[in-house]
Amino acid sequence: MSEPSLLLLIPAYNEEARIEPVLRDFADFFGRNYSGQFQLVVVLNGCRDNTLGVVQRVAKDFSSIGWLDFPAAIGKGGALIEGLKLAGHADLIGYVDADGATPPHAYLDLVKKIGAVDCVIGSRWLAGAVIHQSQTGNRQFASRVFHLIVQSLFWMNIRDTQCGAKVMRREVVEKIHPALRIADMAFDINLLYSMKRAGFRILEVPTEWTDKAGSKVALGRSSLTMFLSVVRVRLIYSPFYQLLRPLRPLEGWIYKKLRAPQPLSVSDVQSPKPKAD
Numbered sequence: 408m409s410e411p412s413l414l415l416l417i418p419a420y421n422e423e424a425r426i427e428p429v430l431r432d433f434a435d436f437f438g439r440n441y442s443g444q445f446q447l448v449v450v451l452n453g454c455r456d457n458t459l460g461v462v463q464r465v466a467k468d469f470s471s472i473g474w475l476d477f478p479a480a481i482g483k484g485g486a487l488i489e490g491l492k493l494a495g496h497a498d499l500i501g502y503v504d505a506d507g508a509t510p511p512h513a514y515l516d517l518v519k520k521i522g523a524v525d526c527v528i529g530s531r532w533l534a535g536a537v538i539h540q541s542q543t544g545n546r547q548f549a550s551r552v553f554h555l556i557v558q559s560l561f562w563m564n565i566r567d568t569q570c571g572a573k574v575m576r577r578e579v580v581e582k583i584h585p586a587l588r589i590a591d592m593a594f595d596i597n598l599l600y601s602m603k604r605a606g607f608r609i610l611e612v613p614t615e616w617t618d619k620a621g622s623k624v625a626l627g628r629s630s631l632t633m634f635l636s637v638v639r640v641r642l643i644y645s646p647f648y649q650l651l652r653p654l655r656p657l658e659g660w661i662y663k664k665l666r667a668p669q670p671l672s673v674s675d676v677q678s679p680k681p682k683a684d
Protein backbone atom coordinates (compact mmCIF):
# COMPACT_ATOMS: atom_id res chain seq x y z
CA MET A 408 0.00 0.00 0.00
CA SER A 409 1.39 3.40 -0.88
CA GLU A 410 1.91 6.10 1.70
CA PRO A 411 -0.55 9.03 2.06
CA SER A 412 -0.19 11.89 -0.41
CA LEU A 413 1.94 14.70 0.98
CA LEU A 414 1.94 18.41 0.24
CA LEU A 415 5.02 20.17 1.55
CA LEU A 416 4.94 23.97 1.70
CA ILE A 417 8.15 25.98 1.85
CA PRO A 418 7.68 29.65 2.80
CA ALA A 419 10.37 31.73 1.14
CA TYR A 420 11.40 35.34 1.42
CA ASN A 421 14.54 36.52 -0.39
CA GLU A 422 15.94 33.00 -0.49
CA GLU A 423 17.75 33.05 -3.84
CA ALA A 424 21.04 32.19 -2.14
CA ARG A 425 19.78 29.34 0.05
CA ILE A 426 16.80 27.63 -1.53
CA GLU A 427 18.11 25.80 -4.61
CA PRO A 428 19.94 22.87 -2.97
CA VAL A 429 17.07 22.53 -0.49
CA LEU A 430 14.49 22.16 -3.26
CA ARG A 431 16.65 19.71 -5.16
CA ASP A 432 17.38 17.62 -2.06
CA PHE A 433 13.75 17.43 -0.97
CA ALA A 434 12.36 16.67 -4.44
CA ASP A 435 15.04 14.09 -5.08
CA PHE A 436 14.85 12.44 -1.65
CA PHE A 437 11.05 12.23 -1.53
CA GLY A 438 10.93 11.11 -5.17
CA ARG A 439 13.12 8.16 -4.27
CA ASN A 440 12.03 7.37 -0.70
CA TYR A 441 8.34 8.20 -0.49
CA SER A 442 5.82 5.91 -2.14
CA GLY A 443 2.85 8.29 -1.85
CA GLN A 444 2.25 11.26 -4.13
CA PHE A 445 4.60 14.12 -3.21
CA GLN A 446 4.10 17.77 -4.07
CA LEU A 447 6.32 20.62 -2.97
CA VAL A 448 4.95 24.16 -3.21
CA VAL A 449 7.16 27.16 -2.47
CA VAL A 450 5.14 30.10 -1.15
CA LEU A 451 6.91 33.34 -1.93
CA ASN A 452 5.87 36.86 -1.14
CA GLY A 453 7.27 40.26 -1.81
CA CYS A 454 10.75 38.87 -2.59
CA ARG A 455 13.14 41.58 -3.69
CA ASP A 456 15.61 39.10 -5.13
CA ASN A 457 15.35 36.38 -7.76
CA THR A 458 13.93 33.60 -5.55
CA LEU A 459 11.11 33.12 -8.06
CA GLY A 460 13.55 32.69 -10.95
CA VAL A 461 15.50 30.08 -8.97
CA VAL A 462 12.33 28.17 -8.05
CA GLN A 463 11.12 28.23 -11.66
CA ARG A 464 14.46 26.94 -12.92
CA VAL A 465 14.55 24.06 -10.42
CA ALA A 466 10.86 23.26 -11.12
CA LYS A 467 11.87 22.49 -14.74
CA ASP A 468 13.85 19.53 -13.39
CA PHE A 469 11.21 18.22 -10.96
CA SER A 470 7.54 17.84 -11.80
CA SER A 471 6.78 17.65 -8.05
CA ILE A 472 7.76 21.32 -7.53
CA GLY A 473 5.32 24.23 -7.88
CA TRP A 474 4.98 27.68 -6.38
CA LEU A 475 2.61 30.42 -5.29
CA ASP A 476 3.78 34.01 -5.46
CA PHE A 477 2.09 36.88 -3.64
CA PRO A 478 3.24 40.44 -4.26
CA ALA A 479 2.24 41.80 -0.84
CA ALA A 480 4.41 41.56 2.29
CA ILE A 481 2.20 38.94 3.94
CA GLY A 482 4.94 37.37 6.11
CA LYS A 483 5.83 33.76 6.74
CA GLY A 484 2.50 33.19 8.51
CA GLY A 485 0.55 34.93 5.77
CA ALA A 486 2.31 32.81 3.15
CA LEU A 487 1.51 29.62 5.03
CA ILE A 488 -2.11 30.65 5.53
CA GLU A 489 -2.33 31.02 1.73
CA GLY A 490 -0.45 27.77 1.09
CA LEU A 491 -2.63 25.81 3.50
CA LYS A 492 -5.62 26.66 1.30
CA LEU A 493 -4.24 23.92 -0.95
CA ALA A 494 -4.85 21.33 1.78
CA GLY A 495 -7.61 19.68 -0.27
CA HIS A 496 -4.92 18.39 -2.66
CA ALA A 497 -3.30 15.95 -0.19
CA ASP A 498 -3.80 13.65 2.80
CA LEU A 499 -0.96 15.24 4.76
CA ILE A 500 0.15 18.86 4.63
CA GLY A 501 3.25 20.26 6.22
CA TYR A 502 5.91 22.87 6.00
CA VAL A 503 9.63 23.27 6.35
CA ASP A 504 12.12 26.18 6.15
CA ALA A 505 13.75 27.17 2.87
CA ASP A 506 17.28 27.21 4.29
CA GLY A 507 17.75 23.47 4.77
CA ALA A 508 17.74 23.64 8.60
CA THR A 509 15.78 20.36 8.50
CA PRO A 510 17.26 17.69 6.20
CA PRO A 511 14.78 15.70 4.06
CA HIS A 512 15.31 12.42 5.95
CA ALA A 513 14.49 14.17 9.26
CA TYR A 514 11.31 15.58 7.71
CA LEU A 515 10.34 12.12 6.48
CA ASP A 516 10.79 10.82 10.06
CA LEU A 517 8.15 13.30 11.21
CA VAL A 518 5.78 12.26 8.42
CA LYS A 519 6.17 8.59 9.32
CA LYS A 520 5.29 9.27 12.95
CA ILE A 521 1.84 10.67 12.20
CA GLY A 522 0.27 7.24 12.88
CA ALA A 523 -2.45 7.80 15.45
CA VAL A 524 -1.97 11.56 15.94
CA ASP A 525 -3.19 14.59 13.97
CA CYS A 526 -0.02 16.62 13.81
CA VAL A 527 3.69 15.92 14.27
CA ILE A 528 6.13 18.73 15.03
CA GLY A 529 9.91 18.66 15.07
CA SER A 530 11.57 19.65 18.34
CA ARG A 531 15.08 20.92 18.94
CA TRP A 532 14.62 20.90 22.71
CA LEU A 533 13.62 17.31 23.41
CA ALA A 534 16.18 14.68 24.44
CA GLY A 535 17.36 12.91 21.30
CA ALA A 536 17.39 16.01 19.06
CA VAL A 537 20.50 16.25 16.89
CA ILE A 538 21.73 19.84 16.56
CA HIS A 539 24.61 20.23 14.11
CA GLN A 540 24.97 23.97 14.57
CA SER A 541 23.14 25.80 17.38
CA GLN A 542 21.50 29.19 17.12
CA THR A 543 23.54 32.11 18.44
CA GLY A 544 23.44 32.80 22.19
CA ASN A 545 21.13 35.79 21.72
CA ARG A 546 18.73 33.79 19.59
CA GLN A 547 18.66 30.95 22.12
CA PHE A 548 18.00 33.40 24.94
CA ALA A 549 15.18 35.10 23.02
CA SER A 550 13.78 31.70 22.14
CA ARG A 551 13.69 30.55 25.78
CA VAL A 552 12.05 33.81 26.94
CA PHE A 553 9.49 33.41 24.15
CA HIS A 554 8.90 29.82 25.27
CA LEU A 555 8.20 30.94 28.86
CA ILE A 556 5.76 33.59 27.65
CA VAL A 557 3.97 31.09 25.40
CA GLN A 558 3.84 28.47 28.14
CA SER A 559 2.41 30.89 30.69
CA LEU A 560 -0.20 32.21 28.24
CA PHE A 561 -1.33 28.93 26.66
CA TRP A 562 -0.18 25.96 28.82
CA MET A 563 0.31 23.80 25.74
CA ASN A 564 3.33 21.98 27.21
CA ILE A 565 5.13 22.03 23.88
CA ARG A 566 8.88 22.39 24.25
CA ASP A 567 9.62 23.81 20.80
CA THR A 568 6.75 25.62 19.14
CA GLN A 569 9.01 27.43 16.65
CA CYS A 570 10.80 24.60 14.83
CA GLY A 571 10.07 25.12 11.13
CA ALA A 572 9.18 21.47 10.47
CA LYS A 573 5.57 20.38 10.98
CA VAL A 574 3.08 18.02 9.34
CA MET A 575 -0.70 17.71 9.78
CA ARG A 576 -3.63 15.75 8.46
CA ARG A 577 -5.85 17.41 5.84
CA GLU A 578 -8.92 17.34 8.13
CA VAL A 579 -7.00 19.30 10.76
CA VAL A 580 -6.00 22.03 8.35
CA GLU A 581 -9.51 22.29 6.95
CA LYS A 582 -11.01 22.55 10.42
CA ILE A 583 -8.67 25.17 11.89
CA HIS A 584 -7.89 27.26 8.80
CA PRO A 585 -10.50 29.95 9.58
CA ALA A 586 -8.77 30.55 12.94
CA LEU A 587 -5.40 31.37 11.37
CA ARG A 588 -4.69 35.09 11.46
CA ILE A 589 -1.12 35.70 12.56
CA ALA A 590 1.13 36.62 9.66
CA ASP A 591 4.51 36.91 11.38
CA MET A 592 6.78 34.28 12.93
CA ALA A 593 4.30 33.72 15.79
CA PHE A 594 2.06 31.99 13.24
CA ASP A 595 3.08 28.63 14.73
CA ILE A 596 1.48 29.54 18.07
CA ASN A 597 -1.72 30.47 16.29
CA LEU A 598 -1.66 27.13 14.47
CA LEU A 599 -0.77 24.94 17.47
CA TYR A 600 -3.22 26.63 19.82
CA SER A 601 -6.07 26.33 17.31
CA MET A 602 -5.30 22.62 17.02
CA LYS A 603 -5.24 22.13 20.78
CA ARG A 604 -8.51 24.04 21.18
CA ALA A 605 -10.12 21.86 18.54
CA GLY A 606 -8.99 18.74 20.43
CA PHE A 607 -6.42 17.51 17.92
CA ARG A 608 -3.47 15.45 19.11
CA ILE A 609 0.00 16.93 18.58
CA LEU A 610 3.10 14.77 18.87
CA GLU A 611 6.44 16.51 19.45
CA VAL A 612 9.38 14.51 18.14
CA PRO A 613 13.12 15.19 18.57
CA THR A 614 14.50 16.22 15.21
CA GLU A 615 17.72 17.05 13.39
CA TRP A 616 18.54 20.70 12.87
CA THR A 617 21.29 22.97 11.60
CA ASP A 618 21.13 26.70 12.19
CA LYS A 619 21.89 28.34 8.84
CA ALA A 620 23.50 31.70 8.16
CA GLY A 621 21.34 34.27 6.39
CA SER A 622 18.37 34.35 8.79
CA LYS A 623 15.54 36.65 7.78
CA VAL A 624 14.74 37.39 11.41
CA ALA A 625 15.76 40.80 12.83
CA LEU A 626 15.90 39.77 16.47
CA GLY A 627 14.74 42.94 18.25
CA ARG A 628 11.84 43.84 15.99
CA SER A 629 10.87 40.23 15.46
CA SER A 630 10.72 39.52 19.21
CA LEU A 631 8.44 42.50 19.81
CA THR A 632 6.19 41.52 16.94
CA MET A 633 5.97 37.94 18.14
CA PHE A 634 5.16 39.09 21.67
CA LEU A 635 2.39 41.31 20.34
CA SER A 636 1.07 38.47 18.22
CA VAL A 637 0.94 35.85 20.97
CA VAL A 638 -0.90 38.30 23.21
CA ARG A 639 -3.25 38.87 20.28
CA VAL A 640 -3.89 35.12 19.90
CA ARG A 641 -4.54 34.89 23.65
CA LEU A 642 -7.02 37.77 23.49
CA ILE A 643 -8.85 36.34 20.49
CA TYR A 644 -9.90 33.49 22.77
CA SER A 645 -10.77 35.71 25.73
CA PRO A 646 -14.24 37.08 26.50
CA PHE A 647 -12.86 40.62 26.28
CA TYR A 648 -11.86 40.43 22.66
CA GLN A 649 -14.88 42.29 21.28
CA LEU A 650 -14.34 45.07 23.82
CA LEU A 651 -10.89 45.70 22.38
CA ARG A 652 -12.20 46.50 18.91
CA PRO A 653 -11.59 50.26 19.30
CA LEU A 654 -7.87 49.49 19.74
CA ARG A 655 -7.56 47.95 16.25
CA PRO A 656 -6.15 51.09 14.60
CA LEU A 657 -3.52 51.35 17.34
CA GLU A 658 -2.61 47.72 16.82
CA GLY A 659 -2.31 48.29 13.08
CA TRP A 660 -0.07 51.29 13.73
CA ILE A 661 2.24 49.25 16.02
CA TYR A 662 2.63 46.42 13.49
CA LYS A 663 3.41 49.05 10.85
CA LYS A 664 6.03 50.69 13.06
CA LEU A 665 7.60 47.27 13.64
CA ARG A 666 7.60 46.76 9.86
CA ALA A 667 5.75 43.50 10.54
CA PRO A 668 3.06 41.92 8.39
CA GLN A 669 -0.41 42.88 9.61
CA PRO A 670 -2.53 40.13 11.15
CA LEU A 671 -4.96 38.91 8.52
CA SER A 672 -8.65 39.11 8.28
CA VAL A 673 -9.69 35.82 6.76
CA SER A 674 -12.50 37.17 4.65
CA ASP A 675 -10.61 37.12 1.34
CA VAL A 676 -10.63 33.35 0.90
CA GLN A 677 -9.69 32.14 -2.53
CA SER A 678 -8.26 28.84 -3.65
CA PRO A 679 -4.90 29.30 -5.26
CA LYS A 680 -3.63 26.80 -7.83
CA PRO A 681 0.07 26.00 -7.55
CA LYS A 682 1.95 26.85 -10.72
CA ALA A 683 4.49 24.63 -12.36
CA ASP A 684 5.96 24.56 -15.83
Ligand SMILES: Nc1nc2c(ncn2[C@@H]2O[C@H](COP(=O)(O)OP(=O)(O)O)[C@@H](O)[C@H]2O)c(=O)[nH]1
Binds near residue numbers: 486
Ligand atom coordinates in the same frame (compact mmCIF):
# COMPACT_ATOMS: atom_id res chain seq x y z
N1 LIG B 1 6.90 33.72 2.44
C1 LIG B 1 7.64 34.21 3.44
N2 LIG B 1 8.55 33.45 4.04
C2 LIG B 1 9.30 33.99 5.03
C3 LIG B 1 9.16 35.34 5.46
N3 LIG B 1 10.05 35.57 6.45
C4 LIG B 1 10.73 34.40 6.64
N4 LIG B 1 10.28 33.46 5.77
C5 LIG B 1 10.71 32.08 5.63
O1 LIG B 1 10.61 31.45 6.88
C6 LIG B 1 11.62 30.46 7.01
C7 LIG B 1 12.41 30.67 8.28
O2 LIG B 1 13.14 31.86 8.16
P1 LIG B 1 14.64 31.99 8.66
O3 LIG B 1 15.14 33.31 8.23
O4 LIG B 1 15.42 30.78 8.26
O5 LIG B 1 14.38 32.00 10.23
P2 LIG B 1 15.31 31.47 11.38
O6 LIG B 1 15.94 30.19 10.94
O7 LIG B 1 14.36 31.30 12.51
O8 LIG B 1 16.30 32.54 11.63
C8 LIG B 1 12.47 30.57 5.74
O9 LIG B 1 12.00 29.61 4.83
C9 LIG B 1 12.17 31.98 5.25
O10 LIG B 1 12.35 32.17 3.86
C10 LIG B 1 8.17 36.14 4.79
O11 LIG B 1 8.00 37.32 5.08
N5 LIG B 1 7.47 35.53 3.80
Ligand SMILES: [Mg+2]
Binds near residue numbers: 504506508618619
Ligand atom coordinates in the same frame (compact mmCIF):
# COMPACT_ATOMS: atom_id res chain seq x y z
MG1 LIG C 1 16.61 29.45 9.36
